[in-house]
Amino acid sequence: xxxxxxxxxxxxxxxxxxxxxxxxxxxxxxxxxxxxxxxxxxxxxxxxxxxxxxxxxxxxxxxxxxxxxxxxxxxxxxxxxxxxxxxxxxxxxxxxxxxxxxxxxxxxxxxxxxxxxxxxxxxxxxxxxxxxxxxxxxxxxxxxxxxxxxxxxxxxxxxxxxxxxxxxxxxxxxxxxxxxxxxxxxxxxxxxxxxxxxxxxxxxxxxxxxxxxxxxxxxxxxxxxxxxxxxxxxxxxxxxxxxxxxxxxxxxxxxxxxxxxxxxxxxxxxxxxxxxxxxxxxxxxxxxxxxxxxxxxxxxxxxxxxxxxxxxxxxxxxxxxxxxxxxxxxxxxxxxxxxxxxxxxxxxxxxxxxxxxxxxxxxxxxxxxxxxxxxxxxxxxxxxxxxxxxxxxxxxxxxxxxxxxxxxxxxxxxxxxxxxxxxxxxxxxxxxxxxxxxxxxxxxxxxxxxxxxxxxx
Ligand code: 5AD
Ligand code: SF4
Numbered sequence: 292x293x294x295x296x297x298x299x300x301x302x303x304x305x306x307x308x309x310x311x312x313x314x315x316x317x318x319x320x321x322x323x324x325x326x327x328x329x330x331x332x333x334x335x336x337x338x339x340x341x342x343x344x345x346x347x348x349x350x351x352x353x354x355x356x357x358x359x360x361x362x363x364x365x366x367x368x369x370x371x372x373x374x375x376x377x378x379x380x381x382x383x384x385x386x387x388x389x390x391x392x393x394x395x396x397x398x399x400x401x402x403x404x405x406x407x408x409x410x411x412x413x414x415x416x417x418x419x420x421x422x423x424x425x426x427x428x429x430x431x432x433x434x435x436x437x438x439x440x441x442x443x444x445x446x447x448x449x450x451x452x453x454x455x456x457x458x459x460x461x462x463x464x465x466x467x468x469x470x471x472x473x474x475x476x477x478x479x480x481x482x483x484x485x486x487x488x489x490x491x492x493x494x495x496x497x498x499x500x501x502x503x504x505x506x507x508x509x510x511x512x513x514x515x516x517x518x519x520x521x522x523x524x525x526x527x528x529x530x531x532x533x534x535x536x537x538x539x540x541x542x543x544x545x546x547x548x549x550x551x552x553x554x555x556x557x558x559x560x561x562x563x564x565x566x567x568x569x570x571x572x573x574x575x576x577x578x579x580x581x582x583x584x585x586x587x588x589x590x591x592x593x594x595x596x597x598x599x600x601x602x603x604x605x606x607x608x609x610x611x612x613x614x615x616x617x618x619x620x621x622x623x624x625x626x627x628x629x630x631x632x633x634x635x636x637x638x639x640x641x642x643x644x645x646x647x648x649x650x651x652x653x654x655x656x657x658x659x660x661x662x663x664x665x666x667x668x669x670x671x672x673x674x675x676x677x678x679x680x681x682x683x684x685x686x687x688x689x690x691x692x693x694x695x696x697x698x699x700x701x702x703x704x705x706x707x708x709x710x711x712x713x714x715x716x717x718x719x720x721x722x723x724x725x726x727x728x729x730x731x732x733x734x735x736x737x738x739x740x741x742x743x744x745x746x747x748x
Contacts, residue, residue: 298368298407299327301335303356306343308524309491310373312442314341315433317372317400322434324404332360337368337407342375344457346626350378354389361390368392368410372400374461376420378629396420397447397462400428422448422463429468432479439678439709441485445473445508446492451527453554454565454636455594457628458493465493467500470508477515486676486709487520488512496526496535506535513542519711520676521545522696525552525592528576529567536583547584548696552592556611557604560597563637570607577615588618588695593653596625596646598637605649612656618664618695620657622650658721665697665719672729675699675714677706698723 300321304314317339318328329335338360342353357369369391371379376396382389393406399419406417427447435441446467449459477488490512492498498505512521521544528551539545555561558569568576580587593608612620624646627639673693682688682700689703691712699714700723706712714726 297327298336299329299334300337300339301329301332302339302341303332304341305349305353306341306345306374308442308489309444309447309493310341310343312433312444312491313373313397313400315435315442316428316431317341317403318434319431320400320403326404333364335367337370339370339372342371342373344374344378344461344628346623349375353379357390368407370395370403370406373397374457376418377461380418380420392416394418394420396422398423398426401426401431423466424464425466427466427468429472432476435485438484439676440487440489441480442489442491443473443476443480444468444491446495446498449493450497451494451567452565452632454563454632455597455625455628457631460630462493465497467492467498469500470503470511473508474511474515477512477518481515481517484709486518486711487522488518490521490523492523493525494527494530495523496530504532505530506532506538509535509538509545510542513538513544518544520694522548524550526550527552528573531576531580533579533583536580540584546694546696547586548588548590548694549580550590550592553608553611553615554592554594555597555600555604556608557600558607560600560604560607563599563633564594564597565632570611574611574614586695588697589615590619590696591615591617591621593620593622594625595622595649595653596641598625598633598640600625600641602645609653609656612653612660616660616664617657618697619661620653622653622657624650662719662721665721665724668697668716668724669719671716673697673699673714673716673724673726675701675712675726677701677708677710677712680706680708693724700725701728704728 302314302317304310332338340353340356342349353371353375360367360369370393371391372395374397376394379391379394393410393416395403395406399421402419406419410417446465448463448465450465452459480488496505498508553573554564554566556570561569595605627634675691675693677689677691679690682690687703688700689706690698690700693699701714713729715729716724716726718725
């Protein structure tokens with residue numbers, strides 16, 4: 292029998308950026324325990340599915356994947372990792388013939404080598420789904436691939452218990468990493484050539500370590516020499532102190548961009564969701580953000596069809612979207628998650644047809660807003676960080692992001708990955724901006740011309 296040192300692991304990642312980041316941690320844990328990694332499932336002795344259970348009815352999807360993997364290669368060992376680990380533990384215990392070999396929850400990745408060794412030596416299925424109040428993986432240096440942006444989890448877990456959300460149950464309580472340790476990581480990343488860091492957390496702005504809050508941490512990260520861009524996701528509207536907004540405005544390397552989930556625009560629904568703010572408070576916060584940082588890019592998440600949401604209440608969400616004019620929005624149909632308070636207390640009573648119609652109407656509204664806002668950026672100059680030297684459609688074009696997080700497509704010249712260039716925006720669709728690179732003297736000419744136009748108009 293092979294020892295684990297000779298085994299090759301293939302990891303398939305589902306869901307959010309935190310899961311992508313966790314996969315980078317898992318890779319490091321495996322490498323330092325002498326596992327091999329492979330990018331090809333067919334070469335793998337072990338397949339790990341790093342799962343997400345936030346929205347889709349993913350149980351069925353993962354079950355099908357497990358059967359598919361076993362069918363392709365009978366002796367592949369399969370592990371279910373991440374948010375669905377707890378669900379699958381029950382499945383495993385109730386249905387011994389279900390072909391999963393091991394299960395590890397989001398706080399158990401360091402035990403993976405032990406779990407796999409025990410599996411190999413005993414031939415028995417293994418699991419560890421214990422949630423920890425302390426595990427932050429701050430001692431693990433993730434195995435990253437992308438050379439421009441690096442994700443850094445600064446806190447894990449969530450204490451908010453929004454009634455629709457499974458995260459507090461699957462990922463446990465909030466805990467934050469020591470600021471010094473995060474700053475050291477950012478310094479290392481700059482040395483390794485990364486230009487941007489994105490600070491991650493289920494509830495990123497409720498970061499707290501001893502006397503340090505999120506604004507303190509942002510200041511420390513922003514002070515790291517050589518870090519060009521800092522982003523963070525996802526904040527909760529309840530933790531937005533004015534001092535954070537002023538810091539964002541003052542610091543050139545903190546991007547003027549916020550992804551701030553609204554979820555719903557109606558007070559009764561927001562209360563039932565346990566979001567702790569009402570419609571007016573959200574609108575006031577957006578007004579304050581825009582008054583401090585006028586060119587801010589704001590995106591959001593929305594859930595339609597939360598239990599008992601009426602058509603009239605849905606129209607409040609529509610109204611907030613019209614008033615705020617988000618740059619983009621992710622719009623989801625409510626889907627009942629096991630164990631959540633909503634699942635226990637409120638029947639999922641909005642019809643599928645109503646949910647669908649509400650999603651379509653919000654998407655139509657947002658598409659028009661995004662197109663209009665992108666069109667307004669034509670003839671402006673944007674600083675673009677180059678993230679890819681080709682696009683899906685062409686090898687003659689490259690792609691990057693403006694500070695507000697919009698994708699900008701530019702004709703390829705001699706740019707390199709990670710360059711920051713000035714671009715004149717020449718065209719726009721609802722999803723992307725198109726631009727041309729400006730050389731220094733052109734930039735001067737264009738700004739002068741625009742000033743003249745302004746004087747003459
Ligand atoms: N149903 C639909 N959408 C959900 N989200 C979280 N839980 C649910 C659910 N049960 C959405 C929220 C959150 C995003 C990550 O996923 O909008 O902000
Ligand atoms: Fe879920 Fe709410 Fe926590 Fe976000 S803040 S992870 S939606 S419980």
